Amino acid sequence: MAFRCQRDSYAREFSTTVLSCRPAELLIDDGSGNHKNKEKLSGYHVVLEDTLLFPEGGGQPDDRGSIDNIPVLRVTRRGSEADHFLLTPLAPGSQVQVQLDWERRFDHMQQHSGQHLITAVADHLFGLKTTSWELGRCRSTIELDSPMVLPEQIVAIEQSVNEKIRSRLPVIVKELSPDDPEVEKVRGRGLPDDHAGPIRVITIEGVDSNMCCGTHVGNLSDLQVIKILGTEKGKKNKTNIVFLTGNRVLKWMERSHGSQKALTSLLKCGVEEHAEAVQKLQNSAKLLQKNNLNLLRDLAVLTAHSLRDSPDRGGMIVLHRKDGDSEFMNIIANEIGIEDTLLFLTVGDEKGAGLFLLAGPIEAVDMLGPRVAELLQGKGAGKKGCFQGKATKLSRRVEVQALLQDYLSSQSAEE
Structure with missing residues (x-):
């Protein structure tokens, strides 16, 4: 029924x-996408x-x-x-x-009728066949049986569907018996195995007739407007058209206008100059990043020399720097190059996550590296007297220093 x-x-x-x-x-x-969390x-x-x-x-x-x-x-x-x-x-x-819930229903009616219209026009103009579609929460997609849809084809499809909306074409729902000869003339992808009763046919006057169980607008004017946002690569040899219809277009425009206002305020320029202004900021950021990297490398060399030449460094050198990276630590380790000294370096949030490096005698590093990673609640790997990795608890650096000091004390006692 x-x-x-x-x-x-x-x-x-x-x-x-x-x-x-x-x-x-x-x-x-x-909402996580994990079916186990349902x-x-x-x-x-x-x-x-x-x-x-x-x-x-x-x-x-x-x-x-x-x-x-x-x-x-x-x-x-x-x-x-x-x-x-x-x-x-x-x-x-x-x-x-x-x-x-009328707001949800009317939205679905607009998107579904919009899909029928786009599908019919894409087929009529370019022979592009629809193989499936999805009514999403924010946007809808139509899968076309074509590896590529040209930009000029999208423009033509969008122009045609909106002309038909402005023509206020009726959308008529008919019920046909399964043995009605008219059924054979109607487009459709088949009926569900458990289908019972008459077959519903949705007809956009002069445009398309299609078997469908969904709810639809009574006139294309209720669609208001269709905006095709573009295409995306679909499954093998398929292309997806992404579109919005009716109230979704208005909401999309409202969000876009809000973003433009915010950018205009931040960039201090008109809408037409946003792209140019962002490009200039990106170029400036890249230059600053490059300069910062060079300065950080120079600082690493100077820091290494200062640590190496310190008269009271003993058998262990320890350093933490918040704004460093793995390259900063490696430069220091290479510049110091003291094989009989343990070097423990960390960068990042001193109370949270960051990176660590332990260097020194190969035998000592092989034994102490995994224990350092465990204390810092991190993971790492090493070779040839250097063990480094990521840490989640840099606040436990003091415990690592104690571990290293105990090792040095035990080595002195054996000597």
């Missing part, structure tokens, strides 16, 4: 009867005599809304029925009021 949401995509509220209610569970994604909710699957809430299908996500003011967290199709997941049970046979 076709649900009320499919018969009238603009209906926002109505009354119906509860047919059944059974215990169920729902996995909620935490939260499991215990609730109920409620089946209604009819529903305003669209169950996911045809590339369109499911609706949200409420039943007797109880939030519906998910709607899924099961054969000819729709399961509404609620945390509160409802009594079979009771009359209930169903309310729709």
Whole structure:
């Protein structure tokens, strides 16, 4: 059967009867993309005599809304029925009021009808066939069966679809019986295995007819505008068109305008000069970075000579510098070059993470290096009298110094 949401995509509220209610569970994604992190909710699957809430299908996500003011967290199709997941049970046979989250629904209607329009125009103008599409949270994509779509083709497609929106072409929904000869003339990618009842056909007058279970606008004028943001490389020999329709275009423009205002304030120039101003800043940053690196290298050499020539350095040299890097430490180690002295260098946040280097006699470094890494709660590797790596607890440098001092004391005692 076709649900009320499919018969009238603009209906926002109505009354119906509860047919059944059974215990169920729902996995909620935490947004990390890891299926292992999903939260499991215990609730109920409620089946209604009819529903305003669209169950996911045809590339369109499911609706949200409420039943007797109880939030519906998910709607899924099961054969000819729709399961509404609620945390509160409802009594079979009771009359209930169903309310729709209209903002979400209308957004889905705009994106879905926009996809049908782009798909039809891309095929008509250039023979570009749609193989799949995705209605995303912020943007939508259409996968085309072509390894490349030219920029001038995108311009032509966008111009054509917006002309048809301005022409206010009707979007008509028909229901055909499966044995109707008209079905064979309608574009589509096949029906689900559990499909039951009539076949819905969405027709954009004079443009396209397509089998579809989703909800759609009644006139292309409700799409307002379509903006194609560009193309992306898809699966093998496929190209994805990225697009926005209707209210999403307005929100995108609002975000873009906000970014432009912020950049205008920061860069102290007009919008048309943003790119040039950023390029100048990048060039300046690269030059400063290069100069800073040269200064840091010179400082490393001077520091190494100062440490090497210090009369009270003993058998161990220790140095920490916040604004150094691995090259800074390696220059110092190479410049000092004292094979009978332990050199312990660290750079980074003295109370947090950073880098470390231990150099000296090969036998001592091979034994002490892993222990130093363990004390600093880090990882490292070494060869030929040098062990270095990353640390997460530079605050434990004092413990490392104590370890090195104990080693030197034990060596003196043996001698």
